[in-house]
Amino acid sequence: MGLTGRSTGRHAVDRAPSVCRRSETDRVVALAGNPNVGKSTVFNGLTGMNQHTGNWPGKTVSIAQGRCSGREHDYVLVDIPGTYSLLAHSAEEEVARNFLCFGDPDAIVVVCDATCLERNLNLVLQTLEISSRVLVCVNLMDEARRKQIHISVKRLSERLGVPVVGISARKKQDLARVVRELDALPANNNPYRVRYPEPIEQAISGLQTVLEARELKRLNPRWLALKLLEQDKTLEAELQRYLGWDILGDAELQDCRRTVCEALAGQGLDGDRIKDAMVSSLVSAAEEFAGETVHCENHGYSGFDRRLDRILTSKHTGYPLMLLLLLLTFFLTITVSNVPSGWLSSLFGFLEEQLTAWFTRLGAPDWLHGLLVTGMFRTLGWVVSVMLPPMAIFFPLFTLLEDCGYLPRIAYNLDRPFRCCNACGKQALTMCVVDIGIRTAMPYSAILHGGFLTSGRYAAWAHPKSGSGF
Ligand SMILES: Nc1nc2c(ncn2[C@@H]2O[C@H](COP(=O)(O)OP(=O)(O)OP(=O)(O)O)[C@@H](O)[C@H]2O)c(=O)[nH]1
Ligand SMILES: [Mg+2]
Known part of the structure; x- marks a missing residue:
């Protein structure tokens, strides 16, 4: 444990985990979400297993899988490590991102914490960029009620353009609702798409045009264009492996990437500034959605936490x-x-x-x-x-x-x-x-x-x- 060669960087990642389908009709469903939001509780409740997916540094991080059945389909549920974002910053986030992006799940259930929905929406919005078959599960509704936080699940679903279900994962009847929602999950939702600053949108559409003429398997060209702008080396390596052709050696694509990146740099968006601009658009959208759908009766409940945070994480104290x-x-x-x-x-x-x-x-x-x-x-x-x-x-x-x-x-x-x-x-x-x-x-x-x-x-x-x- 601690800082060792095996516990840091790429060695900590369980590469290319494979999913065991029993038949062609089995649907693979990934359980994604921020850390500690109840993904494993949902997973264990639905599969009858007793899994704990380790996702702490110092341990090889991997995914767990189990089965459950609905009226319409049999599901292979995949419990993946908690992650705040698909812009992976650590080994466990890389495992989560790789599975969501390149594991070809048939659907993704994003489990959220109802007591801090705004922070969780960041991952929801990023997930909507990679898949249209998404079910948002707002968990810990019992805790939210206790803290006098009300969430308009219906409004959230309308805004996100995908089904949203409010649950307490410890209740069997709530888990049954999740399965019913999975059975009814439409093949083609029209999910909300985050709008990035105009120069980035132009760069995305430039790259997207070239990408749409390529064999991308299940990848969404808009999402892929975004990732190419980010220039994340770990993602590019996974991308090559997944696509099976040399995307980085594609001359037309690389020329286009160079041109749009130069245009962005000309407008002050280079290197990390592109990522920062993307993150800030995601955060603003999450803030807007939370503002519309979350109503907190007791406004002071988090005030103490915030004050404490300012002291405990400040530069000086x-x-x-x-x-x-x-x-x-x-x-x-x-x-x-x-x-x-x-x-x-x-x-x-x-x-x-x-x-x-x-x-x-x-x-x-x-x-x-x-x-x-x-x-x-x-x-x-x-x-x-x-x-x-x-x-x-x-x-x-x-x-x-x-x-x-x-x-x-x-x-x-x-x-x-x-x-x-x-x-x-x-x-x-x-x-x-x-x-x-x-x-x-x-x-x-x-x-x-x-x-x-x-x-x-x-x-x-x-x-x-x-x-x-x-
Ligand atoms: N009150 C309440 N507690 C819950 C609920 N769902 C999960 N929990 C508790 O939340 C804690 C975290 O649950 P996990 O299922 O381990 O969360 P996780 O998302 O798998 O966490 P990581 O795998 O570490 O990211 C556990 O103590 C659960 O018992 C719920 O609906 N209500
Ligand atoms: Mg877990």
Whole structure:
């Protein structure tokens, strides 16, 4: 785990995952969505499986698949890692993007979080650019109701031009509605298309004309034109593989791309500015749709969160607060845990003395006492008293930080420095866990090498009868 060659960059991606259809009529449905919106809950509820698609850095990320049946069709559901955008920034986002764009799903269900619909609409709008067979599933409606957030599902569906269903994924009857909607999903929707700034639209139509004369399999030419403007190298490599012909070696297409990119550069849109302009159009559209469809009775509910965000992620206070909190966590884990460790070691010391007295009373031979008491029991006592307290302190503390939403803020704060080593901010969390793992495991390995016996409280462990223990 942590920053390793296998856990960063392209190695972390499970390439070309294949989908198992049982018959030609099976429909492949991808479950996409932002992280933590309930995709796996929908997947497990519909397939009866108990999957957890790992999508944290430090683990090979992949997709999970299962089956469910509707009245009209049998479905192969594919649970993919959570992603905020199809402009992939990390390995798990690459897996999600590759499957949605090049996995040829027959339909895509975009699962959204009803409590923060605006942020989720960004992915919905991008998904509408690649497929017209999209079902939007606004999940966590129970949570939204609790927070007095009302969502007009009907209006959202009218605006997006695709079916939208509001659900609570833990309810069986809601999941049955999802299947009914899938059965009724029209082959050709007329989804909403985000309109980009005029120079980009002109560049798109220039490229689109050339692309429409090429064999693109299931790819949408407008979407492909957009991607060619972005010049994302990882996407271009996947594109070549998917199309089976050399799109980057196509002279007419590359000439056209060069011309439109020069025209864009002439208007101040070059490199990352093209991407920025696209992102800002998507964000504005998501904002507009959310404004029309989400009504929040309790306007103050997110005000506290926003104020906290400003403090925890600001340039000036973000890093000092992060360091303070992490130092406090490490201090409690490493230093304060000495106290319960001391109690445990005294307890095990006392028990060892009692066992020794008992063995002596029974007249047990030395080798048996050595094997069972100074060997097995003492080792067990050391391991428990050294490792249990730091773990019992660290993991609840870390869970607390996670549950109150501080860990994503750390990931956000550290994203920039981690990018310098081809990783992303979320990897900081894996490193924290690994670091504490090393720190708690260190005394154990030191015990095994004998050196730890002479240090501090553990020196007292040397049994009077056996001298130096091992
Ligand atoms: N209250 C409530 N909780 C839900 C609902 N759906 C999912 N959850 C909870 O939301 C959490 C995240 O659900 P997951 O299904 O793991 O989310 P995910 O989208 O698969 O997450 P990633 O795979 O990490 O991106 C879990 O604790 C679920 O129990 C719902 O409708 N209502
Ligand atoms: Mg999941």
